Amino acid sequence: MALSTTVKEIFSTEFNTVLENESASRCLEGFQKGVPPVLAVTDAQGRYLGIVGRRAFFKSRLDLSRTKVKSLITVPPEANLSDSIIRIAKLMVGSGLRQLPVFDKDKLLGFVTDEAVIHTAVNGEWGNNIAESIMTRAPHTMEANRSVGAVLGLMREFGVSHVPIVESGRLVGIVSIKDILESVYLPPKRMGNKDVAGEQIKALGIPAKGIMRSPVITINPQTKLRECEQMMHNHDISCLCVVDSDRLIGVITKLDFLEPISQLETTERRLTIQFSFKDVDTNPEQQKFIMSEFDSFTHRFQEAFQSGSLFVYIKSNRGANMRGGTPMVHCRLQFRTIRGNFYAASEGWGVEPTFKVALDHLERRLLRSKELLAYNSKFAREYLDEMNLP
Numbered sequence: 001m002a003l004s005t006t007v008k009e010i011f012s013t014e015f016n017t018v019l020e021n022e023s024a025s026r027c028l029e030g031f032q033k034g035v036p037p038v039l040a041v042t043d044a045q046g047r048y049l050g051i052v053g054r055r056a057f058f059k060s061r062l063d064l065s066r067t068k069v070k071s072l073i074t075v076p077p078e079a080n081l082s083d084s085i086i087r088i089a090k091l092m093v094g095s096g097l098r099q100l101p102v103f104d105k106d107k108l109l110g111f112v113t114d115e116a117v118i119h120t121a122v123n124g125e126w127g128n129n130i131a132e133s134i135m136t137r138a139p140h141t142m143e144a145n146r147s148v149g150a151v152l153g154l155m156r157e158f159g160v161s162h163v164p165i166v167e168s169g170r171l172v173g174i175v176s177i178k179d180i181l182e183s184v185y186l187p188p189k190r191m192g193n194k195d196v197a198g199e200q201i202k203a204l205g206i207p208a209k210g211i212m213r214s215p216v217i218t219i220n221p222q223t224k225l226r227e228c229e230q231m232m233h234n235h236d237i238s239c240l241c242v243v244d245s246d247r248l249i250g251v252i253t254k255l256d257f258l259e260p261i262s263q264l265e266t267t268e269r270r271l272t273i274q275f276s277f278k279d280v281d282t283n284p285e286q287q288k289f290i291m292s293e294f295d296s297f298t299h300r301f302q303e304a305f306q307s308g309s310l311f312v313y314i315k316s317n318r319g320a321n322m323r324g325g326t327p328m329v330h331c332r333l334q335f336r337t338i339r340g341n342f343y344a345a346s347e348g349w350g351v352e353p354t355f356k357v358a359l360d361h362l363e364r365r366l367l368r369s370k371e372l373l374a375y376n377s378k379f380a381r382e383y384l385d386e387m388n389l390p
Contacts, residue, residue, distance in 0.1 A: 005120050007088060008081040011102045013110040017042055020049055026054050027069065032246045033180070036111045038099040041073050048108045050075040051101065053084045054181055060218045079105050083345040085117045089262035092117070093311065096159075096276050098254060118229055118257045126264065127226030131219055134260055135242050136251035136334075137341065141166045142208055144173065149204035151175050157346070159313055159332060161255075162239035164248060165212045171241060171248045173212030205319035213387065218243045219252075228252055258337055271308050278315035280329055282351055287305075289352045293359055301366065308337030314351060331358040335366075342366055 016030040017040045029052060041049045049070075056072040077091045081102045092098055098114040111338065140158055142151050144167040152165050155177065165173040183204045218241045219228060228240055242250040263272070273294050274301045282290075294310065310333060317328040327346065331354045335342040342365050346358035 006085045010116040011112040024067040037097045089258045116252045121261045122229045123225040131223045132221035134256045135252045137250045139251045144209040173214035273310045276313045280316045305337040
């Protein structure tokens with residue numbers, strides 16, 4: 001793969017549209033037609049306004065017959081024909097969107113998808129890397145007898161799109177956003193004038209094993225990324241479970257591919273940071289605080305990790321009350337390095353303290369990690385002693 005591969009070479013001109021004043025139920029029809037799982041929204045004059053994706057349906061309980069498309073619109077970053085796949089991966093990671101509109105001047109030409117970016121990347125030398133190098137370790141799971149509503153709540157809380165389902169510690173299935181969309185929202189669409197909202201609530205109460213996909217497509221930690229992508233394509237899935245000796249140790253989703261692809265241009269030996277905010281506004285002072293904390297983090301770990309990227313996902317917990325005008329936020333950190341991938345999270349009041357707590361959790365995990373101890377046990381032990389960690 002040439003890093004200069006551009007959008008012009010990989011984007012799709014096939015896409016569906018929906019009018020802003022149409023019922024949201026029309027979106028479900030568009031999602032089922034086998035083109036990119038996103039709809040371009042236009043006004044009555046045909047002018048592009050934004051997009052609607054599957055995730056829009058999980059913001060709240062929706063009566064699709066009464067909800068208008070315009071209330072679900074997201075305005076994504078726009079891709080140009082000359083953009084490289086690395087730039088597109090950065091835009092996707094930063095925006096949290098997996099399909100971006102492609103424009104030539106003011107004309108919408110089509111969409112570039114995560115699948116196209118990933119397929120291009122793995123067909124080059126980068127595709128020889130193994131699953132263990134990009135997988136999300138220790139993924140969130142759910143017991144098979146827990147409700148679909150509980151699975152949906154976990155997805156919302158941690159910003160994940162797939163949840164492995166276990167029974168007595170054994171992997172038995174997996175539930176995706178698409179599965180919940182089909183089980184919760186599509187059946188009510190066929191009910192005519194019946195109680196749509198009531199049926200949606202009823203569907204959320206069924207056990208996860210009632211909608212999970214089984215058997216699960218699994219790989220081992222040494223599977224090459226090129227093979228992982230091919231398996232996703234062949235089985236029409238967007239998540240693989242990584243198992244070692246029949247034990248679930250990780251998952252690989254499209255995001256796990258996109259994050260390292262977005263950093264392929266990095267040639268300097270340095271640590272970088274990339275943000276994704278959802279329903280959270282930050283002011284210059286908050287941004288300055290976050291960068292100051294990251295600079296301190298970089299100073300401590302630059303020598304040990306040399307290069308890597310810290311991905312910061314911060315979203316507002318809209319269901320929580322404000323405290324003195326300060327919102328409750330959830331912060332999730334993913335630190336991808338040449339020595340492995342590390343994760344931490346925190347939830348609290350306000351952006352700065354929540355980010356700081358999450359970063360503290362991440363540092364503790366780094367200092368206790370076998371990767372860092374293997375690099376320089378004396379270096380790690382000094383920090384363990386300094387922080388009074390066992």
